[in-house]
Amino acid sequence: MNDIDRPLDAPPCLAIVDDDEALRESLAWLLDSVGLATRAYADGEAFLAADPEAHDAVLLDVRMPGLSGLQVQQQLNERGDSVPVIFMTGHGDVPMAVAALKAGAFDFIEKPFNHQQLIDCVQQALAEHQRERRARSRLEALQARYAxxxxxxxxxxxxxxxxxxxxxxxxxxxxxxxxxxxxxxxxxxxxxxxxxxxxxxxxxxxxxxxxxxxxxxxx
Missing domain, CATH: 1.10.10.10 (Winged helix-like DNA-binding domain superfamily/Winged helix DNA-binding domain)
Structure with missing residues (x-):
């Protein structure tokens, strides 16, 4: 399932998936300060159970109790969800981040975050996702006309x-x-x-x- 049915003018919304409550709140505040909506999830299971059309990008922690970030990414890929994934990695997680990039992740950022770097990365992911949504919408319109x-x-x-x-x-x-x-x-x-x-x-x-x-x- 993907997000092609969402209105193209809907405000961007990011999922923040991390088991650290303080970090979730800090990221939500930071992103809210630049006009972005957020939805926070304490683990991968809760995020995967949410409406897959609700998010325009995902900030996803690599290491979490239960499903790891890589396992969450794998499930997103298996169900055809094209939302861009930005991994949040701690020290020593670079090999895992590289594996995530090979599996289609948009990017990864290392903790502790440089706030401007994080915002720039998120904005780039949102812009790419919007381009992809519009391209899919145009293609669907052409397919309907062709039919x-x-x-x-x-x-x-x-x-x-x-x-x-x-x-x-x-x-x-x-x-x-x-x-x-x-x-x-x-x-x-x-x-x-x-x-x-x-x-x-x-x-x-x-x-x-x-x-x-x-x-x-x-x-």
Missing amino acids: TLRPKEQRILVHVAEGMTSREIADHLGVSAKTVEVYRLRAMKALGAANLAELVRICVALGLVEVLPTGHRQH
């Missing part, structure tokens, strides 16, 4: 993305070149493509072709 096209229009789009000319597509499908043009223009309008190059880029984004073929032709 409204007729099957023949969908096939024509694939051939366009493969670099075929209207004449080649017409010959391949057994229709007139004029019909191909009508269908292509209708598909461009439905997908919001202003020109043929943009249509091809949309087809690539939709996964209709894996990559742009070399030497593809446009007309």
Whole structure:
């Protein structure tokens, strides 16, 4: 489960997952001072049981009773939660932090924290997460528009993305070149493509072709 259903204008909210109550309160105060909402959790189990759509980033302690930070990260990955994870590490935890980065963590910061470094890291994670959410939202909108096209229009789009000319597509499908043009223009309008190059880029984004073929032709 992921956060793609959350409103894009929702205020950023960070999860703070650490068994040290004083540290949780200190981090909540610091982040609140720069206009960020927080939700604090004393252990990984409580965090994983919370609404996965409630958080835009996670400050996660590496060493905690019960589930370790790495185990929490593993469970997030297994359930497809794309929220960026920033690990909080103590002295000697760098090898664990490196393992976390290899598993997809956004970054790690060492205790005791440099407040500005922590805020900068959080802001970068939030900005990246917002970009990813918007990209997923745009892709879902394109997929919905593509689904409204007729099957023949969908096939024509694939051939366009493969670099075929209207004449080649017409010959391949057994229709007139004029019909191909009508269908292509209708598909461009439905997908919001202003020109043929943009249509091809949309087809690539939709996964209709894996990559742009070399030497593809446009007309």
